[in-house]
Amino acid sequence: GAGVSQSPSNKVTEKGKDVELRCDPISGHTALYWYRQSLGQGLEFLIYFQGNSAPDKSGLPSDRFSAERTGGSVSTLTIQRTQQEDSAVYLCASSGRLRGPSSTDTQYFGPGTRLTVL
Amino acid sequence: TQLLEQSPQFLSIQEGENLTVYCNSSSVFSSLQWYRQEPGEGPVLLVTVVTGGEVKKLKRLTFQFGDARKDSSLHITAAQPGDTGLYLCAGGGGADGLTFGKGTHLIIQP
Numbered sequence: 001g002a003g004v005s006q007s008p009s010n011k012v013t014e015k016g017k018d019v020e021l022r023c024d025p026i027s028g029h030t031a032l033y034w035y036r037q038s039l040g041q042g043l044e045f046l047i048y049f050q051g052n053s054a055p056d057k058s059g060l061p062s063d064r065f066s067a068e069r070t071g072g073s074v075s076t077l078t079i080q081r082t083q084q085e086d087s088a089v090y091l092c093a094s095s096g097r098l099r100g101p102s103s104t105d106t107q108y109f110g111p112g113t114r115l116t117v118l
Numbered sequence: 119t120q121l122l123e124q125s126p127q128f129l130s131i132q133e134g135e136n137l138t139v140y141c142n143s144s145s146v147f148s149s150l151q152w153y154r155q156e157p158g159e160g161p162v163l164l165v166t167v168v169t170g171g172e173v174k175k176l177k178r179l180t181f182q183f184g185d186a187r188k189d190s191s192l193h194i195t196a197a198q199p200g201d202t203g204l205y206l207c208a209g210g211g212g213a214d215g216l217t218f219g220k221g222t223h224l225i226i227q228p
Binding site: 004033035041042043044045046047048050056059091093105106107108109110111112 | 158213216217219220
């Protein structure tokens with residue numbers, strides 16, 4: 001597709017269940033980012049992938065969160081044993097600088113997945 | 119940790135009025151970006167400012183980067199209902215991701 005796509009667009013789950021969120025970046029983009037947007041916190045950075053390199057997981061909120069990127073393209077963000085405080089919009093973004101990201105690279109965002117934990 | 123503070127948090131004005139949104143930090147940023155986000159969508163980049171003192175114009179929107187590269191402003195002239203949205207400033211990027219301000223919710227009433 002022309003832009004970043006995310007699925008599902010909405011997810012309602014019960015506390016304690018696991019959820020998997022998917023991101024399809026723009027074709028050819030090597031850098032992929034996950035962010036979380038909640039009412040009180042605004043947009044916060046979670047994790048970054050550059051190609052197939054192992055990510056720095058230090059930005060993930062807890063060890064219940066994990067992310068992977070297969071084949072340097074599609075990424076999934078998994079939240080285990082969801083809690084009500086995990087409710088938020090999860091946004092994915094990609095950018096295309098081949099030599100590695102720089103601070104002036106444009107990040108293109110997907111529409112997000114709205115997660116509601118009951 | 120670099121923080122970005124935006125003000126005002128909410129702004130509702132009449133069509134045709136002018137407004138300014140501010141983005142401030144105690145840290146120096148190599149660049150700052152401004153995004154606009156509409157409900158149900160992801161943020162869309164409006165502009166990147168890189169040089170201290172830089173001014174960029176995008177139609178009725180004027181963006182300024184402070185001389186010390188710690189602050190930025192967005193000025194909208196003759197606001198229109200189509201300008202309604204959440205305006206976000208962001209800095210950093212690269213492997214550490216972007217640091218976002220909490221945003222300014224702007225409503226332009228016809």
